[in-house]
Every structure is written in C-alpha cells, then in structure tokens.
Amino acid sequence: MGVYQETISVETRRGIAYVNCTQLVEDVVERARVGTGIAHVYVPATTAGLIVNEDESGVRSDIERMLEAIAPAGYGWSHDATQAEGNAHAHLRACITGQSVSIPIAEGKLALGTWQSIMLVEFDVRPRTRKLVVTIVGE
C-alpha cells in the first residue's frame, strides 16, 4: 500500500475549452505500478474544472450551452464589478463541475466506463497553463 503523486502541465485555450486528459492520467497510473486503488485528479484553480463524460462534439457543446444558461458570461456579476478580468462566470461554472475527479483503479488500469473520458474544462477568458495534480493510492 502506497501513495504516488505527479504534477502535469496542460495548456488550454480560452473557455469553454476541453482537454481530454485520460491518457495522461492512465500513464501516471502505469508509472505508479498500482493494481487496485484510486486515482485522484485535481486542478488547483478557481476558473477551471474537471468532469468525466463522453468526449463527443455534441456533448461538449451541449455542456457549454447548459453552463451558459446557468452562469452566463457578462451577466452583471458582483465579482466582475470589482475585478477587471470579467471571469465571474468561470468561477461559477467551476463550482458546478468541481475541481477534482477520482476514478477507481482495477487490474492496474483506470476503471472507466466505455464512453467515459477525463476532461479538464477551461472556463476562463484567456488561455492558461493548468497544473493537474494526480495522486494515486493503492497497492
């Protein structure tokens, strides 16, 4: 039983933009040499999130449409009144998705469903370099 951790850098485009990180995380699991456990993926950000869903263009644009309705950009948000960046909606969308996902590891691999991908979602108004902290616990 042990713990293994790596931090990975990921470049994003301005939001909403998706980066499929499944293979990056799978590679960390392989290097961790863990047969059974949990992979925890974390983005130390307040304007980006992580989701697990189907990496399909329709799903990606439907998520954007849903989040634009829930937390529209430029909607007179209080955070935008005091901060010049105009990214209040990005903070709100990150609250909806959360900043971490955790996936079981079975037989040395991520136990993802057939259509599941791990996706970093950039919500911010400019391209960013995002860190992903991947922590593996198991044996």
Added chain:
Amino acid sequence: MGVYQETISVETRRGIAYVNCTQLVEDVVERARVGTGIAHVYVPATTAGLIVNEDESGVRSDIERMLEAIAPAGYGWSHDATQAEGNAHAHLRACITGQSVSIPIAEGKLALGTWQSIMLVEFDVRPRTRKLVVTIVGE
C-alpha cells in the same frame, strides 16, 4: 493500511430513477474490515450519477424538477442530433451530479449524517444494468 474493492451490479428503471445503495455500500465496508478510512463509490457511466441526500419522495421529485429545468429532455441538444438515443440531457445531468461520491469510514461504519443516503440516479431513457465500483482505503 490496505485497499479493498468490489464491483456490484444494480438494475435501474428509465430516468429519472433513484436506487438507494446505502446498505450495499455499508455491506462492502463491513467485508473490508476497515475501522477508519474512505469509501469511494463510482459508477462507470456517462448517463447516470451518484448523490448523497435524503431519500424522501419530495426531495427525489424536487431534484428531478430542478434537473429538468437545467437540462430539459428533447431540447434540441447537439448530441441528440447525431445520436439516435435522445439522451443528451442524461449526459448533462450526470455532469451536474458527478459519477462518484466518497464517504468517510469511522469505527467500521460509513460516517453518514442522519438523513444521508447514497443514491444512484439513472438519467438515461431506458432501464440499465449499472455497475458500482466500491473502493475502500483505510486500516
């Protein structure tokens, strides 16, 4: 300190449908013989989710009403334009709830609050057989 994992099958009805999985997960915790730790419950799906809330008929229908407003079925979603299943809204609702919950284990039991139940929520348009991967870490 160790890790213990079981995969359980759960039958669902067409969405929105709830399956209270609290006892199933508690049984895994008991078999894991862990006094202190974390129970991670995961559904490897893109059209179902997991929540922790009160298993009460009003709460269940209120959640359905809220999700129907956020992500209505048959709303001209892009995913529905290319996929015959008509389950775009199920993908979106799974993004809102997420596909995993994790609960602390204390004194050999799930440290759930008085009104908390672990509920698998089927969002898809037909009954499914869902797998739940329960991973316990602790000692």
Added chain:
Amino acid sequence: MGVYQETISVETRRGIAYVNCTQLVEDVVERARVGTGIAHVYVPATTAGLIVNEDESGVRSDIERMLEAIAPAGYGWSHDATQAEGNAHAHLRACITGQSVSIPIAEGKLALGTWQSIMLVEFDVRPRTRKLVVTIVGE
C-alpha cells in the same frame, strides 16, 4: 502509509452562509504528519455543501445568485409540502455542490491553488452546528 481522521465542529449562520475552513483543514494535515497524500473533507449533512473557490465577497454573492436561480427558496417544492422546515431548496443546492471535497497533499501541505479556499456552505434556513469529518490518507 496510514490514515488519520478528525471531526471538527463548525457553527454556521442561516443560509446562504460561507465558512472558510482552509486553515482548519490545514491544521489537521499538519497533525496527520503526512508528506504526500489526499485530504478528504466531508460534511454529513443534506442541507449544506462544500466547495473550493475564491473566498471573495463578489464570488460569494454570485454563487448565491446562481443557486437562487437554479433552486429558488419557496418555489412550491414537494419536500416543502410535507416538511414544515421549508428547506427543500437547501437539499437541492447541496446536490449541486456536493458534500465533500478532496485535495492533494504535497510536501506536507494542502496543494491548493493561489485563489482556492475550502468553504463550507450553509444552505439551511437556520443556523446549524455542522460537523466536518477530515480524513487524511498518505505517507
């Protein structure tokens, strides 16, 4: 490799009310004497949630505005028809945020981003004493 757990009490005001718990959790991490691992924070409640975001007054009120639109108080919810408390919206908001967050530990500290704070969010209609269960796994 080990597990360490503490339960902390936090007093809240009526919702929506935020309590920044970052230092409380950091203190538990320090007492756990773990260099690398995961900190899991859990509120055993159905009408409160946990988020990681910027602890700034604009962000806090924007989140409230967003949640009031998604799950308005006193909206003819079914749960309110049978329960006298009138907190159906609090259950719904807890479904949106979730009741746990987990944060990586690196070099003996929470690996939080620059603007990230761990915030307990009270959604209920009266002040509550909330328990936070903090579970640390790592080595």
